[in-house]
Each structure stands twice: as structure tokens, then as C-alpha cells.
Amino acid sequence: MRAFRTLLALAAVLTTTGLVASPARAADGDVAWTVRTASNSFGADRSSFSYAVNPGGKVDDTMVVANHGKTALDLAVYAADGYTTKTGQLDLLTTDKKSKAIGVWLRAGSERVTIQPGKSVDVPFTVAVPANATPGDYVGGVVTSLTQPDQEQGINVERRLGIRVKLRVGGDLTPQLAIENLKVSYAGSGNPFAKGDATVTYTIHNTGNALESAKQAVSLSGPFGWLRATSGEVPAAPELMPGESWTVTVPVHGVAPALRLSATATLTPLITDASGSTTPLDTIAATTHGWAVPWTLLLFVVVLIAVVIAIVVLTRRGRAQRKAREDARVEKAVEQAIRMKSASTS
Missing domain, CATH: 1.20.5 (Single alpha-helices involved in coiled-coils or other helix-helix interfaces)
Structure with a gap:
């Protein structure tokens, strides 16, 4: 059996930031197709699918697939759960991994579609939420897939093109982030009285049931709050799904060798509602201590x-x-x- 290599063309519609309304596109030689949301009662020119459904409820919608190539396309259609990659982007589980939420609850009207050159087809689908579904946010995608052999490498290449599906199941929404494994290390210079560099590491853990990102800040100080230093602007954490974690490493320059350092990480959680409006929540902080002794001293x-x-x-x-x-x-x-x-x- 030939090995498989998967290429996921999620374009902007599956990124967690910087969404655009243009269709996602996959192109390679004579093969090119796009996917987009259909214009209907949910709206026009949507960048992704987003729903609020109570347990036991369901919603119907449509994805439009267009063939811009020169040959007919036979595409598989399926859904999969999403996850956040190490680069902070949204990706979807491959078919060899088991989905538990959207990948199970979303079913397309047909598992395969054939599209003639220059034509497009509507792919209807239904999202049916189980009556015992846990309230909170879920993210996945509805995917079109084309598998082709790569003769040179002797493998099959699966090209996937899909659109993000965000689902909020009704019930108590409990957004919550935690700062875990906070650590600080110090590296001084040859001059025992010169300033050095510190590195602060920690893990952001989404312990709630809502999608959350966060603004971040890191500060250092010596005994009694003296010799304070800040990291400057720290990039915002990506949007994390419930249960996910994100490791952060923040360098802080110009730190005085204060012998004993206090490092504080501060998060301002951000939650986005169904309309796309982002709301900051109460700030959380954690502090740890470490030594800041130059090796020469x-x-x-x-x-x-x-x-x-x-x-x-x-x-x-x-x-x-x-x-x-x-x-x-x-x-x-x-x-x-x-x-x-x-x-x-x-």
C-alpha cells in the first residue's frame, strides 16, 4: 500500500485570525477548485460557518464548490474536528484520526461530488447536535478532498480544501484560562555588574468551555520590587479551544543581576461572541522566582x-x-x- 501525504489548503477561512471573505482556493496544474459559503438566511460572503445551537438541535447550510480546472473533479466531502497547531493556526484531523464533535455531528448530503470544468455545485450539509452535548465552543471544518498519486515519490497525495465551522452549544458558558509551569532563568555577562537577559516560560491552558485568546505581558523585578524590567510587547496568544494548551517563551533584555528575581506573567483573556465582537475578561496573573547571579560574581x-x-x-x-x-x-x-x-x- 502506498503511503499518503496530506496537503491541507485551508486558506484564510480556517485561520484563527485575519479572516477574509474571499473563497479558499486550491490549484495545481490543470486541477483547481474553490470552496465558499453559500449566500442564504445566514448571510452573504461569510468567511466561515458559525452557529449557536442548543443541545438536541440542528442546523442546515450549504457549501459551494467550483471547478476552475480543465478536467472534471471527483472530490470526497467530509467533516473533521479542529485543533491548534504549534504555529498557532487551525488545522483539521486527518481521516485516520477519530473526531468526537463537529467531525461526527456534521454530515454532508453526499460523501462525494463530481464537478465539471467551469461549473460549481452546492453541497448541503446538516449539523445535528446530540441532546447530551456539553455546552461550550467547538471548532472543526467541512472539507473537500482530492487524492492523487505522486509517481516520482511513490506516494498518494491528499489535497484538502475546507471551510471552518464554529459551533457554540447552548448552556452555561464558562471561559477560563490558567497560567501553568511558570519559570524564569537568567543569563548574565562577564561583567558581574552589567545587565543580562532573562527568559520567562509558561503554559496557557484553556480550562473553560469557550474559545479564548489572550493579550500577554511579562515583567521582572528584584527584591522589594526594585530594578523592574518588562518584556515589551508580547504577541497575543492564538485562539485556543477548550482543553488546549499553548507554550509561551518570552525573552526579557536588560535585566539587572538582582540576585533574586520575581517574574510575573499577566493575561487578559479575550472571547469572541457570535457576531464577531471581542470582549476582554478579568485579568489573571501568576508569579514565580529565580536566581539572577552573574557567573563571574x-x-x-x-x-x-x-x-x-x-x-x-x-x-x-x-x-x-x-x-x-x-x-x-x-x-x-x-x-x-x-x-x-x-x-x-x-
Whole structure:
């Protein structure tokens, strides 16, 4: 069996930021097609599909697929759950991985569509939310897929083109972000009194049931809040799905060697409603501590301690030797006195 390599052409419609209303497009030689949302009661020129549905409810909509190539296209149509990649973009599970939400709840009217050159077809689909669905936000996509052999590499290449589907299941919405695994490290210079660089790392964990991004800020200070330093502007965290985590690494330059550092990470969670309006939530913060000792100063301290210990040891040894000599002299003098007394009495 030939191996598969998947190319996912999600274009702007599946990115979590910078959405545009233009259709997503896949093109390669004589093969080219686009997908877009249909104009209907949900609106026109939508950049993605977005719904609010109560448990047990359903919604019907349509995706339009157009063939801009020179040959007929036979495309598979399916849905898949989404996830946030390490680069902060939205991606969809491949067919070998099991979806649990939108990838299961969304069903297209047909699993395959054939489109003639220069033509387009409507692909209706239904999103049916189970009655026991947990309230909150879900993200996935409805996908068109073309699998073609790559003779040179001996593999099958699956090209996917899809549109994001965002679903908010009715019920209590509990947005919540947590700062976890907060750490700070320091790297000084050869000059023990010069400023160095610190690195702050932490994990943003979406522990709620809503899609959330966040504004970020990082600050450092020495004992009693002295020698304060800030990281400058930190890029906003990507929109995280419920349960997802995002690791953040923030460099902070010009940090004084304050011996003991306090590092504080601050988040302002952002939540987007169905209309696309973004609302900031209450700020959260976490603080940790770390050492900020230049290695040259540390070496000097170690050498100084070694010298002090050597002086103490040598001093004690000298005292012991002097005491031993004094004890020997006294003992000898006593012996001589005893011998002289014995000689005089005899």
C-alpha cells in the first residue's frame, strides 16, 4: 500500500485570525477548485460557518464548490474536528484520526461530488447536535478532498480544501484560562555588574468551555520590587479551544543581576461572541522566582568562600600546632623539675 501525504489548503477561512471573505482556493496544474459559503438566511460572503445551537438541535447550510480546472473533479466531502497547531493556526484531523464533535455531528448530503470544468455545485450539509452535548465552543471544518498519486515519490497525495465551522452549544458558558509551569532563568555577562537577559516560560491552558485568546505581558523585578524590567510587547496568544494548551517563551533584555528575581506573567483573556465582537475578561496573573547571579560574581564568591575556609583551617591548624608545642614544653619542664627534685633528696 502506498503511503499518503496530506496537503491541507485551508486558506484564510480556517485561520484563527485575519479572516477574509474571499473563497479558499486550491490549484495545481490543470486541477483547481474553490470552496465558499453559500449566500442564504445566514448571510452573504461569510468567511466561515458559525452557529449557536442548543443541545438536541440542528442546523442546515450549504457549501459551494467550483471547478476552475480543465478536467472534471471527483472530490470526497467530509467533516473533521479542529485543533491548534504549534504555529498557532487551525488545522483539521486527518481521516485516520477519530473526531468526537463537529467531525461526527456534521454530515454532508453526499460523501462525494463530481464537478465539471467551469461549473460549481452546492453541497448541503446538516449539523445535528446530540441532546447530551456539553455546552461550550467547538471548532472543526467541512472539507473537500482530492487524492492523487505522486509517481516520482511513490506516494498518494491528499489535497484538502475546507471551510471552518464554529459551533457554540447552548448552556452555561464558562471561559477560563490558567497560567501553568511558570519559570524564569537568567543569563548574565562577564561583567558581574552589567545587565543580562532573562527568559520567562509558561503554559496557557484553556480550562473553560469557550474559545479564548489572550493579550500577554511579562515583567521582572528584584527584591522589594526594585530594578523592574518588562518584556515589551508580547504577541497575543492564538485562539485556543477548550482543553488546549499553548507554550509561551518570552525573552526579557536588560535585566539587572538582582540576585533574586520575581517574574510575573499577566493575561487578559479575550472571547469572541457570535457576531464577531471581542470582549476582554478579568485579568489573571501568576508569579514565580529565580536566581539572577552573574557567573563571574558567583565564581568570585566561591573563591572567596574557599579562601576564608582555607584561612580558618590554617589558623586552627597553627593554633593546634602551637598548643601542642607548648604542651610538650611544659611537660618537658615538669619532667626536668621532678628529676631535679629527686636528685636533691637523694
